Amino acid sequence: MPQAISHPTNSSIRYVRHVCIAFRELSDAIGVGSDGLARLLNSGCIPQPTYRVYSNGAVVSAVRRLGEPVGASLDYYSPAVIWWLRRASTLAPSLTDAALPDALKRWLKSDLSAALLSAANDAHRYKDAFSWSHLLDQKQIIESKLEEEINKIWDDWMSGAWAVCLRRFDGYHLVTKEIERARIASITNNGERGVLDRQSRLQLFDAISRLDSVILPFAPHERPHGTPGLFIDAMLERYQLLCPTSEHSIDWRVAC
Numbered sequence: 001m002p003q004a005i006s007h008p009t010n011s012s013i014r015y016v017r018h019v020c021i022a023f024r025e026l027s028d029a030i031g032v033g034s035d036g037l038a039r040l041l042n043s044g045c046i047p048q049p050t051y052r053v054y055s056n057g058a059v060v061s062a063v064r065r066l067g068e069p070v071g072a073s074l075d076y077y078s079p080a081v082i083w084w085l086r087r088a089s090t091l092a093p094s095l096t097d098a099a100l101p102d103a104l105k106r107w108l109k110s111d112l113s114a115a116l117l118s119a120a121n122d123a124h125r126y127k128d129a130f131s132w133s134h135l136l137d138q139k140q141i142i143e144s145k146l147e148e149e150i151n152k153i154w155d156d157w158m159s160g161a162w163a164v165c166l167r168r169f170d171g172y173h174l175v176t177k178e179i180e181r182a183r184i185a186s187i188t189n190n191g192e193r194g195v196l197d198r199q200s201r202l203q204l205f206d207a208i209s210r211l212d213s214v215i216l217p218f219a220p221h222e223r224p225h226g227t228p229g230l231f232i233d234a235m236l237e238r239y240q241l242l243c244p245t246s247e248h249s250i251d252w253r254v255a256c
Contacts, residue, residue, distance in 0.1 A: 012219040020076035043097040048160035049075035062160035066221040078163040115171030129182035173214045180211035
């Protein structure tokens with residue numbers, strides 16, 4: 001008989017319940033009634049759950065699972081999904097159900113394009129590490145490549161993956177996350193650089209701070225393997241910058 005899973009899933013379940021909204025509370029969180037929520041479901045605008053918590057204590061997201069899921073599950077959605085669905089609900093009265101996803105995708109493309117152009121100098125500076133440098137040429141958007149990339153980003157969003165990571169799902173949060181990861185990699189040579197001088201330490205601290213401002217803490221079982229663990233915790237420890245453990249951080253106490 002499958003055994004219930006205990007620690008460390010307890011802390012991950014606590015995180016999910018603290019940060020995310022259960023499906024049964026989704027319509028209230030968005031600000032729509034049951035009919036409005038049903039319309040969002042029927043239109044295909046609601047991503048897969050950010051987390052599923054199973055009756056045996058397993059926790060599953062699009063990026064990692066903890067334990068083997070057994071039994072019934074409760075679905076949870078991160079703050080990024082709530083704000084996304086509030087946008088969808090704002091657009092919905094003037095659109096058909098079939099047109100709503102396309103309108104959201106057009107907005108996402110426009111917002112990402114604007115964010116990329118705003119960050120064009122940094123994108124060029126860190127082009128070897130910035131994952132979307134191929135979308136720019138001489139600080140201009142390459143429309144055909146952006147269209148392809150938006151389709152990939154959309155698929156990852158609808159799978160629930162981006163909701164694990166970002167505080168909001170928009171161009172600014174997407175680009176800032178990738179730019180600051182690239183900046184951190186450049187400053188530290190992917191963590192292989194030795195002692196940093198004072199200016200580099202401050203640059204690293206600022207990059208980490210900007211990265212932390214756009215991403216969620218991740219559940220404890222995910223954090224060491226994701227952006228917060230690899231680009232924040234590991235770098236703070238590697239270069240001896242002060243940092244509390246994740247469970248005692250401000251983010252843990254006031255997660256969103």
